[in-house]
Amino acid sequence: MLDGLLENNTILQIQEHTTDTHGYTEIIFALCYLLGYAFMPRIRDLKDQQLYRANRTAEYGIFTPLLTKTVDVDIIEEQWDAMVQLAQSLKERTVAAHVVVQRLTNSFPLDRLAKAVTNLGRLIKTEYILRYITEPPVRRKVHVQLNKGEYRHKLPRWVFFANQGEFTTGDYEEIMNKASALSLVSNAILYWNTRHISRILEQLHQNGETIDPEVLKHISLLPYKHVLPNGTYFIDEGSSEGYG
Structure with a gap:
C-alpha cells in the first residue's frame, strides 16, 4: 500500500489516504504520520478495537473507559530520530516500503525501533478512531473517498480481463511490471x-x-463500458480468419 503511495508521480499534494480494513495496521498508521499523510481507513468492528491512552493517570472525560491500555511514550521519544530517518529513507526511495513494513512487523516486539513505531501507530490510531466515531464529516469523507477509489479500481479490473483483475504471481517485480502496464x-x-x-x-x-x-x-x-478489453473481431464471410 505504501509503495504505491510513495511511487505516485502525481503533481497533486496528497494529504490523506483512505483504505478499507484489509489495508490497516498500526505500523501503517505510524509510517503515514511520519511521512506527512493522514491515514484514514474504514476499520471493521470498531467496538473490538483496542484504544490507548498517552498517560496512565490522566482523565480523558467520556473517553476514559474506552482507553484501557497505555502506549509507551518513552520509547517513542527514545527512537524519534531513528523513526524520522526511516521516514526520510522511504521518501527518498532508498528502501522499499513493503520491506520496511515486513521487517518492522516481524521484529516486533524485540526490536526497539519496531516497538517505537508500533506504539506511535497505536497513539495515532486511537486519535483517528475517536474522531471517526464522533465526527460525521470524517466518516462521510472516508466513505466518499473509498467509493471513488472502488470505482477507479473497476476500470483496471475491466481491462485486466485475462486474469479477471487478479495477479496470479507472488513475484514482486513481476507484479509491479504488470501493474505499471495496467x-x-x-x-x-x-x-x-x-x-x-x-x-x-x-x-x-x-x-x-x-x-x-x-x-x-x-x-x-472513469466510464469504461465503451472499452472492449478483448478487442473487436471482424470475420470475413468467405474466410475463417479473424482480425483483432
Missing part, C-alpha cells in the same frame, strides 16, 4: 475520456448552454 492502459483510457468529455462541454458552451460548476464536480472521467 496503469499505462488505464491512464490512456482516462486521457481519452477527458479529451472527449472536454470536447462535449466545449460544444455545449458554444451552443450557449451553461454548465453549473457544481454539476461538473460529479462528472466522472
Whole structure:
C-alpha cells in the first residue's frame, strides 16, 4: 500500500489516504504520520478495537473507559530520530516500503525501533478512531473517498480481463511490471475520456448552454463500458480468419 503511495508521480499534494480494513495496521498508521499523510481507513468492528491512552493517570472525560491500555511514550521519544530517518529513507526511495513494513512487523516486539513505531501507530490510531466515531464529516469523507477509489479500481479490473483483475504471481517485480502496464492502459483510457468529455462541454458552451460548476464536480472521467478489453473481431464471410 505504501509503495504505491510513495511511487505516485502525481503533481497533486496528497494529504490523506483512505483504505478499507484489509489495508490497516498500526505500523501503517505510524509510517503515514511520519511521512506527512493522514491515514484514514474504514476499520471493521470498531467496538473490538483496542484504544490507548498517552498517560496512565490522566482523565480523558467520556473517553476514559474506552482507553484501557497505555502506549509507551518513552520509547517513542527514545527512537524519534531513528523513526524520522526511516521516514526520510522511504521518501527518498532508498528502501522499499513493503520491506520496511515486513521487517518492522516481524521484529516486533524485540526490536526497539519496531516497538517505537508500533506504539506511535497505536497513539495515532486511537486519535483517528475517536474522531471517526464522533465526527460525521470524517466518516462521510472516508466513505466518499473509498467509493471513488472502488470505482477507479473497476476500470483496471475491466481491462485486466485475462486474469479477471487478479495477479496470479507472488513475484514482486513481476507484479509491479504488470501493474505499471495496467496503469499505462488505464491512464490512456482516462486521457481519452477527458479529451472527449472536454470536447462535449466545449460544444455545449458554444451552443450557449451553461454548465453549473457544481454539476461538473460529479462528472466522472472513469466510464469504461465503451472499452472492449478483448478487442473487436471482424470475420470475413468467405474466410475463417479473424482480425483483432
